[in-house]
Amino acid sequence: MRFAVVQFGGSNCDRDVHHVLESVCGVDTDLVWYKERLGDRYDAVVIPGGFSYGDYLRAGAIAARTPIMADIIGHAGAGGLVLGICNGAQIGAESGLVEGTFTMNRAPKFICEWVYLRVETADSPFTSAYRKGEVIRIPIAHKEGRFVTSPENLERLERDGRIAFRFCDEQGSVTEESNPNGSLGNITGILGKGQNVLMMMPHPERASENVLGSLDGKRLFDSMIAYIARGE
């Protein structure tokens, strides 16, 4: 089993994800520079957070048009796992891996804080270690994280069970007050059509060790590892 963490100029959570996968979860993980090709030796690809290309044009827009993204889209098309975190989610949305976009927060400022998320489905390769409806605690750190999509697509996402996480309060109620960035329907994690792609704004790698204050994020990586180990 081997994971790839793709590094763009401006990625800054690449080493955190690499550390969690390799040292905490014990999975072989390579850092792959975006000018390299991905090849077919990876079971899962993580697009980490950061500020690729300085967020020029729109967050994630330039990185989404680099050649390695064609490799990542191909990997996803072949059923491989792709996880985009924060800037990685913006890149994934810009490249069409999921439908919708992450744009300027309701209040146009950078938000860095711990939030509660409600797990909306446990039937995905990324969330099988959670219970549906479980409340987890994971931090966010972004300025362009407000999820937007068309009403028709929102209906499709809900119908197909492709909403992974919603912002909620400590009790699990999805409320306006618990929505830090104004995301549509409090949504902050969405799955691709085949459920093998997840794009999420919160940072699971920052909640994967006791010393960080939460282990809730580690179970996302554990879910991916279990899925790959099952050989599905």
Place this chain on the structure above:
Amino acid sequence: MKFEVQITIALKEGMLDPEARAIQHALNNLGFATEGLKTANVYCITVNAPTADEARTRATEMCERLLANPVIHDYCIEVAQ
């Protein structure tokens, strides 16, 4: 032939524009009463194309493939020689 293409990318009607709201608020603080405010990005691009129509076609492709995000943006293209 060289054409000067001006592309304006703006949020679709009804989309929340947090920057515009903040700017309008600041103008208000300075005593400028405003009825409305929208933000947009303008790209001025020089292209070599055989005709103005061809220059417009290329600009449209640029919008569709990179400059605009169809989920949230509308765009407007003006071509001048």
